[in-house]
Amino acid sequence: MASLPPLREVVARHGLSASKALGQNFLFDEQLLDRIAAVPGDLDDAAVLEIGPGPGGLTRALLRAGARVTAIEMDRRCLPALAELSEAYPERLRVIAGDAMKLDHDELMEQHYAVVANLPYNVGTALFTRWLSGESWPPRWTSLTLMFQQEVAQRVVAVPDTSAYGRLAVLAQWRASARLAMKVHRSAFTPPPKVMSAIVHVEPVAMPGGVSARILERITEAAFGQRRKMLRQSLRGVPGALEALETLSIDTQRRAETLSVAEFVSIARILSA
Template identity: 50%
Template structure:
């Protein structure tokens, strides 16, 4: 082992970044985590990694990738859009033969069932690029069929997004993302990171959120219907539901009465369960009129 090598026998990340000219690109939402102690802590938040496949999005120079492999991940499937990072990731793949598969391309266009074929169980663990973090999360939460192809997600977001995910009713942060995340998963913030933990330092703090899928969310409804209901309700969140839900149905009072919800209430006052109840009633109406 080189005297300057890290505990895994690979060069320090700063050396790799300098050698490959991997300055973080704002256009790609890149903020690198270079502290191996931090990345190993995040890896351990993913649980016991033995016999487990990890899907990682936007590994960059491979800081979290190395931590996941050091902590015992059987296999890491890394999806990286930035071609500049691929040589650095290939160095890690060579150091851990057969344990790292690097897929160049955009995570928003990935065929997840094909990428993870034959890999169970699967956890998603990633320092998500800020620009696509919420969009990726929503796509994973809207996965069909449910339960999904992953059994846990451990994801880093801007602190503001993390707060929206776990927000309770009657709070400013509570919204569509809160309802979707909390209906289909048990979501909780498990780690906070200050801006100076990253290179370059972003202007905001970050947080790691753990998601554990709920096999049979209750009340039952289609996720697409829940999306319609929340879009209508939160689209005019300051209005009473009897007004905001007119985008959804011409007679929202009837829908609300059947759900046992006062029409004077506003979207931010409803629980996740109440939103799912509304969605299930909308579905029955759709089926009756079909």
């Protein structure tokens, strides 16, 4: 790493600037980047998938931690800077030019891999939902360490009876553990975004038996799509849902935000039978 020029110098030499259209914000603080790379634990010789590396700030930190990195970047302006980094770390960094939303991550990676990414703001939630939505469990990824807008991060770790609690919390918590690992001030980025950011760390846990992920998603979509309405109204369009509430002795006058993750799982289990 000592032979590499400072990242700011690389960015200037290649004439790079963060693209608002791509939701980019660059990080240059090496100490901060090393702290982010440390969140998932020991990465020595671990396979890591990074989405949207940009000029490679977090990529450098992951490589310093000993990881073998596959980085997916759709901004072709950044590819020359990443190619220089790949040359400095032979066989340790593979750069794939493409759209992470359109690629099969499991096909690209080994049997097990960690995901570590400063996610572009415009696709972060969609990617997160995709990683957590598969019927097959446990997934091929061993952990997700992701930078979100702080508001989104809080929705991932939210608890019932709070304004942040919703579909994202249920999705993240019903068969995984999710925690807020660290907050990142807006001033750490170039250019500074209008909002604060935070790192969320998610690890898969044992999946409750007899539950379909697709059915759970349908229930939460209906319930939180009309979150101010009582369950007897919001779940009316889901076949069997009101009967499941009765079986579980869940008051139909409650609202979605008052139900625990376990209660949503119980409803889904009955409808999955």
